[in-house]
Amino acid sequence: MEWNAMAILEELREAMVDGQAKQAVAKVSEGLAEGMDAGTLLRDGLIAGMAEVGQLYENGDIFVPEMLVGARAMSAALEVLKPHLVEEGVESSGKVAIGTTQGDLHDIGKNLVAMMLEGSGFEIVDLGVDVPADKFIEAIREGASVVAMSALLTTTMTNMQTAIEAIKEAGLREQVRIIIGGAPITKAYADEIGADGYAEDASSAVRLVKEVLAA
Ligand code: B1M
Numbered sequence: 001m002e003w004n005a006m007a008i009l010e011e012l013r014e015a016m017v018d019g020q021a022k023q024a025v026a027k028v029s030e031g032l033a034e035g036m037d038a039g040t041l042l043r044d045g046l047i048a049g050m051a052e053v054g055q056l057y058e059n060g061d062i063f064v065p066e067m068l069v070g071a072r073a074m075s076a077a078l079e080v081l082k083p084h085l086v087e088e089g090v091e092s093s094g095k096v097a098i099g100t101t102q103g104d105l106h107d108i109g110k111n112l113v114a115m116m117l118e119g120s121g122f123e124i125v126d127l128g129v130d131v132p133a134d135k136f137i138e139a140i141r142e143g144a145s146v147v148a149m150s151a152l153l154t155t156t157m158t159n160m161q162t163a164i165e166a167i168k169e170a171g172l173r174e175q176v177r178i179i180i181g182g183a184p185i186t187k188a189y190a191d192e193i194g195a196d197g198y199a200e201d202a203s204s205a206v207r208l209v210k211e212v213l214a215a
Contacts, residue, residue: 016049019069024077038084086119097139098148099127106152133166161193177212
């Protein structure tokens with residue numbers, strides 16, 4: 001990789017850690033103007049920077065407010081990247097309702113998954129964060145053929161199971177595919193709670209939605 005591209009990625013990571021939204025937007029724009037790949041800016045700049053923020057928090061070197069400004073910087077930079085991450089002009093291939101599970105306010109990963117799915121031609125119903133089971137149920141009744149749930153906390157991942165049970169009780173389980181993801185989630189957990197699949201990141205989520213719809 002060229003020196004300038006490496007410097008941009010380093011400055012992007014620093015912008016995440018320092019919570020500098022303007023700097024993050026400027027560096028993403030600069031990278032794109034230099035011809036850098038949107039995936040590289042996302043993976044080696046934004047996501048790497050966010051991982052560093054998480055590590056600093058875990059070590060007690062920063063606290064929630066710093067984590068929040070880091071997240072704001074990432075969201076601002078993602079808006080600039082969005083048109084470059086998504087392929088335009090694809091016909092709708094199905095309706096996906098996506099949301100962060102009840103009690104959980106983390107939405108960056110969920111938004112990224114939604115963006116990539118949208119860019120791959122799926123119609124997205126974004127239910128937001130802290131989504132209770134009945135919101136997912138309502139979305140299925142309104143035609144969602146896939147429900148994608150995200151959780152970032154070990155304390156909220158169990159609400160995925162609660163939602164799946166509620167969907168079963170509502171008699172809707174057979175007509176929807178349910179997939180899950182988020183940092184603490186594993187394939188084993190997806191199997192345990194009766195989800196149809198697990199995706200590790202946003203691009204595998206796109207593959208997974210295609211797979212479960214074809215099954
Ligand atoms: Co929070 N937080 N946080 N936080 N936060 C984590 C998750 C944590 C791991 C930090 C740490 O301790 N190292 C820790 C959880 C520990 C645990 O449960 N094991 C934690 C904690 C403890 C908390 C609070 C409890 C802190 C407090 O208040 N004491 C609190 C909880 C609030 C709540 O939700 N009720 C809290 C709050 C916050 C902020 C609000 C400050 C902010 C979120 C802002 C926002 O999202 N708008 C925040 C942040 C930013 C983080 C970290 C630093 C970064 C998360 C992130 O955005 N990552 C995080 C540490 C970390 O992850 N390293 C941390 C980038 C994002 C692109 O990755 O979300 O993993 P990710 O998404 C990936 C994949 O997981 C996957 O694809 C995405 C793209 O590749 N994926 C899916 C995600 N969802 C998917 C759905 C799918 C498929 C794939 O559907 C099929």
